[in-house]
Amino acid sequence: EKPQKRQGNAATVWAAIRDEAMACTRCPLYRDATQTVFGEGPLDAALFFIGEQPGDQEDVAGRPFVGPAGQLFDAALAEAGVDRSRAYVTNAVKHFKFVRQGKRRLHQSPDAGEIQACRWWLGQEIDLIRPRVIVALGASAARAMLGKAVTISRTRGSAIGLESGAEGWVTVHPSYLLRLPDEAKRAEERARFVQELRMIGARVK
Ligand code: URA
Numbered sequence: 001e002k003p004q005k006r007q008g009n010a011a012t013v014w015a016a017i018r019d020e021a022m023a024c025t026r027c028p029l030y031r032d033a034t035q036t037v038f039g040e041g042p043l044d045a046a047l048f049f050i051g052e053q054p055g056d057q058e059d060v061a062g063r064p065f066v067g068p069a070g071q072l073f074d075a076a077l078a079e080a081g082v083d084r085s086r087a088y089v090t091n092a093v094k095h096f097k098f099v100r101q102g103k104r105r106l107h108q109s110p111d112a113g114e115i116q117a118c119r120w121w122l123g124q125e126i127d128l129i130r131p132r133v134i135v136a137l138g139a140s141a142a143r144a145m146l147g148k149a150v151t152i153s154r155t156r157g158s159a160i161g162l163e164s165g166a167e168g169w170v171t172v173h174p175s176y177l178l179r180l181p182d183e184a185k186r187a188e189e190r191a192r193f194v195q196e197l198r199m200i201g202a203r204v205k
Helices: 008-020 057-061 070-081 113-129 139-146 174-179 183-202
Strands: 046-052 088-091 100-103 103-109 133-137 167-171
Touching: 008 113, 046 113, 057 070, 057 103, 070 100, 070 174, 070 183, 088 113, 113 139, 113 174, 133 139, 133 183, 139 167, 167 183
Parallel strands: 046 088, 046 133, 133 167
Antiparallel strands: 100 103
8 A cells, every 4th residue: 555646845745644644543542642643843854753652741732752751852962963943753653552540641662563554654754855864763663664673772873774765773762761760871871872863963964
């Protein structure tokens, strides 16, 4: 199954894809989520980030990376000298997957089938924007970018040629840094993440 050919300028085409994604029922996650959280950013962005899926706050706001992981991501990008406003930021899976625990909604990782179903939208975002560099944040994003499961530790640090012609990079997800219990380890891993973002940012300068 291939997406239909679309007429119009990039903004028109992007809005048409997003509007379709808003009504997506390709996997069951639309049932419990508040809304589809589509990607955002300039349609001529050279740099393209893929997260995992919207979290609790993103589900409500309708925008990617605005909650705690997003704040860490913003701070790391700023330290790395990468301008988020010039990048396109999206997620592998566009609906929030969670279980309820009392009043709280606890994040659950998307499974391979959900990631595969949602590649329908990610592929169209990549085809429209044609970024030079795509960065997968964490294992779900890496699976979406590469179409197969990989290990972050074995995949990070070197460029991967992608079918789209873009250069792919895999790194950790900001939430991984938030979850590290040991403060020294957290600082070390955060610094490594910032260094990687700086190096990747330089690829599009
Ligand atoms: N984590 C993600 O992977 N994406 C978001 O948009 C927010 C948190």
